[in-house]
Amino acid sequence: MIILVVNAGSSSLKYQLIDMSDESVIAKGNCDRIGIDGHINHKTADGRVLDEDCPFPTHTEAFMKLVECLTSGDAKVIDSMDAISAVGHRIVQGADVFDKSVLVTDEVIDKIDELRELAPVHNHAHALALRACKSVIPANVPQVVVFDTAFHQTMPPKAYMFGLPYDDYEKLHVRKYGFHGTSHRFVSKALAEAMGKDVKDLKIVSCHLGNGSSITAVDGGKSVDTSMGFTPLDGVVMGTRTGSVDPSAVTFVADKHGFTPSQMSEYMNKKSGFLGVSGVGSDNRDIQEAANNGNDKAQLVSDMLAYEIQKYIGAYAAAMNGLDAVLFTGGIGENSWEVREQVCQNMDFFGIKIDEALNRTIRGKLTKISTPDSKVEVWIVPTNEELLIARDTLELISK
C-alpha cells in the first residue's frame, strides 16, 4: 500500500511517497515558489533527480506537476495515481475543533479554512492545497488530515488558559494550543518502545529542537503541557523567533519603533531569536561555530537556549510529579551534541547524568545517552512526522 504525504505551506508543497509495507520512502520532493514563479525538486529512493523551473501560479499546478513527476518521465516511480491508496496532509492548526486525525470532507476543508485567523500563514494555504489536491488526485483516493495541535488537546484547562479575561477565550478562542504535536506523539511512542515500556507508564519531557522548538510534558502518553502557545512564537528562544517575552516589553518595543501589530509580529517571528540576539544567523550550526570562535553574543544565545530548556525540564518534572526520561529530537536535538551537553550539565539534582563521550559521537540515531546510574534516562530519538502522518492515514482508511 502506497501513501502520499503532503505538507503544504503558503508558497511550497513538500511531499513524500511512502510504501507502507516496509515504511520506506519511494520518492520525495518540494514544489516551491508557488504564486511567485515555480520550481520543483524531486528525488527517488534509487537516486534519480528532477530539478527544474515550472510555472506554479497556484497549488493546483504544483499538484499537477507532482503527479506528472511521480507517474512519467525519468524520475517516474508509479504507473498511475491509481497505485496510491490515500493522501495524508499535515495541518498546522486544528484548534479545539480537531483532537485527532480525520478523513477529509468538504466540511472539514471549510473548517480548516475558518481557523485561518488562528494560523494566518498556514491554514488558508492548507485549505487551498486540500482543494487543489481534490481536483487533481482521483476522487476515489481518500484524503486524511493530521493536525500539529491535536496531540495537545489533552492538556487540562489550567495548562492551556491565559490570565486574560475569560471572554477572550470564549469569543476569540485565545488559549494555548501547542504545536509539533505529530512529532512529540511519534517520538514519545518510539522512546517507550526503545525503553521496552508502555508509554502509559512513563513521564517524559520531549524536547523538539529545530528552527522552531517546543518542549512537551508527556504523562502516560498524553501531552499535559507544552512550551509553544497560541502560536508557535512562545516558549524557548528559536532560530528567528523570540520565544517567551514579557508582554509589556512587546508593547514597549512596538511603541518605541512605531510598529503596527503585524510589523511587531514580523519582528518577533522573523528578526529575533538566534538571529536577533547574536547578529550571526538563525542556524544553530553557525551559532555554535561562532561561539567556539569566541563570539560572545552567539555564546549568550546558546546559553539562553540551554538554560530555558533546563527550566522547562524542571517545571515539567514538577507538573508531572516525576520524570522517567528526557528525549531530544529535531534538527538541533538530534544533531547538536553541544546543545544536549549544555542542557544536561548541572542537572544531577533531577537525577540526569549523560555519558559525555558517547553524546559527542552520536548524530541522528536512536540512542540512550544517559549513564547507567542516571535516575532519569536521556535519549536521542529521531523524529519522522511524515511517517506518522502516513501511519494515521493508513489507520483511518483501514477502518
Ligand code: ADP
Ligand atoms: P525545522 O524546524 O525547520 O523543521 P529542523 O528540525 O530541520 O528545522 O532543524 C534545523 C536546525 O537544526 C538548524 O538550526 C540547524 O543548524 C540544526 N542542525 C542541523 N544539523 C545540525 C548539526 N549537524 N549540528 C548542529 N545543528 C544542526
